[in-house]
Amino acid sequence: MKRKREQERAGTSHAVLDDFDVFLNHRGPDAKATFVAHLEEALRCAGFRPFLDGRSLMKGNPALQSIDQALEVAKVHVAIVSKRYAESKYCLTELVAMMRSGKPVIPVFYGVEPVDLRWVENGAFAKAFVKHKSRGRTQTKLQEWRDALQALSKITGFRSADYKRDEALLKRDVVNEVSRLTPSNQPVDVEQFRVGLDGSVNRCIQMLEDMGAGPGMLGLVGMGGIGKTTLAREIYNHL
Numbered sequence: 001m002k003r004k005r006e007q008e009r010a011g012t013s014h015a016v017l018d019d020f021d022v023f024l025n026h027r028g029p030d031a032k033a034t035f036v037a038h039l040e041e042a043l044r045c046a047g048f049r050p051f052l053d054g055r056s057l058m059k060g061n062p063a064l065q066s067i068d069q070a071l072e073v074a075k076v077h078v079a080i081v082s083k084r085y086a087e088s089k090y091c092l093t094e095l096v097a098m099m100r101s102g103k104p105v106i107p108v109f110y111g112v113e114p115v116d117l118r119w120v121e122n123g124a125f126a127k128a129f130v131k132h133k134s135r136g137r138t139q140t141k142l143q144e145w146r147d148a149l150q151a152l153s154k155i156t157g158f159r160s161a162d163y164k165r166d167e168a169l170l171k172r173d174v175v176n177e178v179s180r181l182t183p184s185n186q187p188v189d190v191e192q193f194r195v196g197l198d199g200s201v202n203r204c205i206q207m208l209e210d211m212g213a214g215p216g217m218l219g220l221v222g223m224g225g226i227g228k229t230t231l232a233r234e235i236y237n238h239l
């Protein structure tokens, strides 16, 4: 009985976790209102389910014990590194977990340069690291953060400096990169022994093509059990 309840609970938390796939690691006060909010919206429009905060994910899911576990649900991570990013121990802690996850990480150097991440003692993050030191963070912790930043700086990402004239383009390129790195959608299950499905599939696909480019809508109407869902699934797999 107890085990059943545990399984149910695990099942529920899993369903909740299925709601997320792209984690946006960023320092809120720097970039949230501007770039990150737009990026989040663009990702949603492209069919992704982004999330911004590993800690609130943990709070909402008591089954998650650590930030590493919370971020494990993401298929792709995006690190938006702004000028004051390194002041946030949360950003750095998340970054360490992201780099360890083995999942793809896309850096966006937002108003900073990769070299700032490589030499934290000299670049834009020097002050932040002096502060962390004065707050008594251990050498091990500081080194962990330095290593994560250095590793991130070596990944080919996007520099906002390259998009001075057009931030919308930067957003679009990041979304495209997320799509490229997301494991492609698996085909859905369809009735194994189908009868006369191909003709209907081809007719429907022809109708969709006739609608031209851009989104279109096709309605399947008929009595229950006639094969609407089966047809829709097969069309999905063909597309």
Ligand SMILES: Nc1ncnc2c1ncn2[C@@H]1O[C@H](COP(=O)(O)OP(=O)(O)O)[C@@H](O)[C@H]1O
Residues within 6 Å of the ligand: 191, 193, 194, 195, 196, 197, 222, 223, 224, 225, 226, 227, 228, 229, 230, 231
């Ligand atoms: N073309 C087909 N050949 C064989 N079985 C089919 C075919 N279309 C539907 N079925 C089967 O008929 C049942 C009802 O189909 P379903 O697609 O769920 O109908 P609907 O969505 O219209 O209610 C399912 O068990 C499905 O596997």
Ligand SMILES: [Mg+2]
Residues within 6 Å of the ligand: 228, 229, 230
């Ligand atoms: Mg149905």
